Every structure is written in structure tokens, then in C-alpha cells.
Amino acid sequence: MIRPIAAVALVFLVASCTSKKAEKPNQKTEKKAAAPAEKNVATQEVTPPQPAQPQxxxxxxxxxxxxxxxxxxxxxxxxxxxxxxxxxxxxxxxxxxxxxxxxxxxxxxxxxxxxxxxxxxxxxxxxxxxxxxxxxxxxxxxxxxxxxxxxxxxxxxxxxxxxVGKAVHRRVYFVGLKDGDTVQSPLTVNFGLDGMELSPAGQNAQDKTKGHHHLIIDGKPIALGQVVPSDAQHKHYGSGQTTATVELEPGEHTLTLQFADGLHQSYGDELSTTIKVTVK
Incomplete structure (x- = not known):
């Protein structure tokens, strides 16, 4: 009587193992099916509200x-x-x-x-x-x-x-370089200033009688109060320099000298001048 019972138990054990193996692919399939939903939740982006500008x-x-x-x-x-x-x-x-x-x-x-x-x-x-x-x-x-x-x-x-200071004629200008000149590259440019004082960037920021030069190549003057950008086209001379050497491609170019305060905020058209030059 013992052997038939052992045989039945063996058959039951084999059947149970076979059933569990058959269930595993289904579990994997369910996990794979659920994965995209989890990914979608993870990649959702929430844009934070922007603070309102004060009135x-x-x-x-x-x-x-x-x-x-x-x-x-x-x-x-x-x-x-x-x-x-x-x-x-x-x-x-x-x-x-x-x-x-x-x-x-x-x-x-x-x-x-x-x-x-x-x-x-x-x-x-x-x-x-x-x-x-x-x-x-x-x-x-x-x-x-x-x-x-x-x-x-x-x-x-x-x-x-x-x-401070009485109203005076204020201007910037190029020294030894005039509109229509033919030049060579590299070009040395000298900056002139009347009615204002040179001061390095970051110093005397609230003193609107002082500032420093900027050279704009093939661009326009910066509007009054706007910060002068800092890039290849807008060159800053924040140490108070009055001369600079620039590389220019052959052809026609405009050069704009722009004066700005210690925070690089432009003094506008009044303290800017633009000339055209031709590079050989």
C-alpha cells in the first residue's frame, strides 16, 4: 500500500512544479505590461508657477x-x-x-x-x-x-x-580712427571720453558720472539703462582700458563705442558713437 501512495505523491509534486513554471511567464508578462505605466508616471514634468512681478x-x-x-x-x-x-x-x-x-x-x-x-x-x-x-x-x-x-x-x-557736477557736454569718440577708414586686422582701437570719468566695473556703481567703455562689433548701441551683453560681439573693458586690439574679418564692419556704468548699464545714445571701417 505504501508504494501506490508514494507514486501518487510523486505525480502530485511533478504536477505542482509544472504549474508553478507555467505561472512564471505570466508573472513576467504582467510586470512587463505594468512597466510602461510606471515609466510614464516617472517622466511627467510639473512646471512650477512663476512668481508674479510686483506692482x-x-x-x-x-x-x-x-x-x-x-x-x-x-x-x-x-x-x-x-x-x-x-x-x-x-x-x-x-x-x-x-x-x-x-x-x-x-x-x-x-x-x-x-x-x-x-x-x-x-x-x-x-x-x-x-x-x-x-x-x-x-x-x-x-x-x-x-x-x-x-x-x-x-x-x-x-x-x-x-x-554732482554742472551739466557739461558728454561724449565718447574714437581716437585716430574715423568713419570710412580702411584698416588692417588686427586693429588697435583707442577710446576717447569727455564729461565723464573712467572707473573699473563694479566700482562706484551708483555714481552716474563714472563708468567704462564697451566696443560693439557689427551691432547697435545699447538703450539707456539696459545691461550691455557680454559675448564675442560686445566686448567689455571693465578695467578702465582706453585702448584695445581686435581681430576683424576682411570686408565692411561697424564699430560702436558704448559707455556704461559700474553695473554695465548703458548710458544710451548720448554716450555712444558708431563708425564704419573696411578691413583689407
């Missing part, structure tokens, strides 16, 4: 800046639209700039006076030359509606500045 107004200068008379102040705003005075006076989203000199901000809803301390830019201007006596001043940029009613301190920005 308000600001100048193109910082607190403590030293500015020459005639310096071009720029007015900037985010959150409202600039429009001439009288345009939709009841529209809370439109208005124009006012410059307050050595005085307090006007409360919201109050009409801004028109005098030497309260300068209106009712044509919708977004810039103006600095015309203040020498010395230290507090200037406030204030936005108001079409009826000159202040939007209040929330839409104001104040900086303390020092006006």
Missing part, C-alpha cells in the same frame, strides 16, 4: 546714486497703464507720472499740486532729464489718475540722490 513704480537709479545734471531719469511701472492726463480720469488702471522733489508723498485721492516741488508729466512721458541744483535731494516718483489724483504711497517710490 508699483520705480526709477532707473537706486538710493544713494550720484547723478550729473541732465542725467536722463527713466520712469517704470507695473500693474497700470501710462496715459496722458485727461484720459479716462475715472479709470483706476490708467494714469501718468509725477516727480516730487524734497517733499512728502501725496495721499491717495488727493490732487497733486503743480509747482517746482511737484512736476507733472501729463503727456505720458516715461523719462525726463534731471534738472535740480547741486547737492542732495529726495525724489519721489508718484503715479496718479487722469485728473491728477494720487494713487497713494502704494504707487510711489522714493530715492535719495546727490546731484
Amino acid at each position: 508699483g513704480v520705480r526709477f532707473n537709479v537706486r538710493d544713494g546714486a550720484k547723478l550729473p545734471q541732465g542725467f536722463e531719469l527713466q520712469f517704470r511701472i507695473h500693474g497700470k497703464t501710462v496715459a496722458p492726463a485727461g484720459t479716462e480720469p475715472e479709470n483706476p488702471d490708467k494714469g501718468h507720472f509725477h516727480l516730487l522733489v524734497d517733499t512728502d508723498t501725496i495721499p491717495a485721492g488727493t490732487v497733486i499740486p503743480s509747482d517746482k516741488k511737484h512736476i507733472h508729466f501729463g503727456k505720458g512721458q516715461t523719462s525726463a532729464p534731471l534738472d535740480l541744483p547741486l547737492g542732495k535731494h529726495k525724489i519721489t516718483l508718484l503715479f496718479a489718475d487722469g485728473a491728477h489724483r494720487s494713487f497713494g504711497p502704494e504707487w510711489a517710490s522714493s530715492v535719495n540722490i546727490e546731484v
Whole structure:
């Protein structure tokens, strides 16, 4: 009786092993089928929300800046639209700039006076030359509606500045090189400067009477207040250099000398000059 039972047990064991072997391919198949779903989940990218730009107004200068008379102040705003005075006076989203000199901000809803301390830019201007006596001043940029009613301190920005130096003729120029010249490469270029002082990049950053040279090859002058790029086309001379040697391909080229402050922010067209040269 023992042998038949052992035989039955052996048959049962073989059948069980065969069943488990048959189940393994199915398990692998299930894992392979599930793998793509796991991969898709892993490769999903979530773009984080971008922070909103804060509302308000600001100048193109910082607190403590030293500015020459005639310096071009720029007015900037985010959150409202600039429009001439009288345009939709009841529209809370439109208005124009006012410059307050050595005085307090006007409360919201109050009409801004028109005098030497309260300068209106009712044509919708977004810039103006600095015309203040020498010395230290507090200037406030204030936005108001079409009826000159202040939007209040929330839409104001104040900086303390020092006006230094009388208004003088400021310019940059090439020394010994003029428009239309035929030259050879490498070309040595000399930089000239009137009415400003040379200062290395990173130094005297808030002193708008100082700065350093940049040479732009086959490009345009940099707009006032914009940072001069740093690449093969825009060469920086941040150590205060007044001469440089550049390699140029044969043919016609434009050379633009651009002066900028200690933070590489351009002084604009006033302190730039462009010439054309032909390289043999």
C-alpha cells in the first residue's frame, strides 16, 4: 500500500512544479505590461508657477546714486497703464507720472499740486532729464489718475540722490580712427571720453558720472539703462582700458563705442558713437 501512495505523491509534486513554471511567464508578462505605466508616471514634468512681478513704480537709479545734471531719469511701472492726463480720469488702471522733489508723498485721492516741488508729466512721458541744483535731494516718483489724483504711497517710490557736477557736454569718440577708414586686422582701437570719468566695473556703481567703455562689433548701441551683453560681439573693458586690439574679418564692419556704468548699464545714445571701417 505504501508504494501506490508514494507514486501518487510523486505525480502530485511533478504536477505542482509544472504549474508553478507555467505561472512564471505570466508573472513576467504582467510586470512587463505594468512597466510602461510606471515609466510614464516617472517622466511627467510639473512646471512650477512663476512668481508674479510686483506692482508699483520705480526709477532707473537706486538710493544713494550720484547723478550729473541732465542725467536722463527713466520712469517704470507695473500693474497700470501710462496715459496722458485727461484720459479716462475715472479709470483706476490708467494714469501718468509725477516727480516730487524734497517733499512728502501725496495721499491717495488727493490732487497733486503743480509747482517746482511737484512736476507733472501729463503727456505720458516715461523719462525726463534731471534738472535740480547741486547737492542732495529726495525724489519721489508718484503715479496718479487722469485728473491728477494720487494713487497713494502704494504707487510711489522714493530715492535719495546727490546731484554732482554742472551739466557739461558728454561724449565718447574714437581716437585716430574715423568713419570710412580702411584698416588692417588686427586693429588697435583707442577710446576717447569727455564729461565723464573712467572707473573699473563694479566700482562706484551708483555714481552716474563714472563708468567704462564697451566696443560693439557689427551691432547697435545699447538703450539707456539696459545691461550691455557680454559675448564675442560686445566686448567689455571693465578695467578702465582706453585702448584695445581686435581681430576683424576682411570686408565692411561697424564699430560702436558704448559707455556704461559700474553695473554695465548703458548710458544710451548720448554716450555712444558708431563708425564704419573696411578691413583689407
